[in-house]
Amino acid sequence: MTRIPEVGQLKPGYHADFIVLDQDILAITPETIDQITVEETYMGGQLVYKK
Numbered sequence: 001m002t003r004i005p006e007v008g009q010l011k012p013g014y015h016a017d018f019i020v021l022d023q024d025i026l027a028i029t030p031e032t033i034d035q036i037t038v039e040e041t042y043m044g045g046q047l048v049y050k051k
Contacts, residue, residue, distance in 0.1 A: 017042065
């Protein structure tokens with residue numbers, strides 16, 4: 001398996017692309033997934049979108 005360097009962990013020196021959701025996607029029913037909204041988006045560890 002080939003890995004992309006400095007990806008896959010949230011720690012200094014690694015890329016940090018992630019989203020913050022308004023609900024815990026693992027704690028809801030599959031039928032309500034479409035009701036989840038993105039609150040924040042981070043790219044390279046920097047906030048690029050905030051609802």
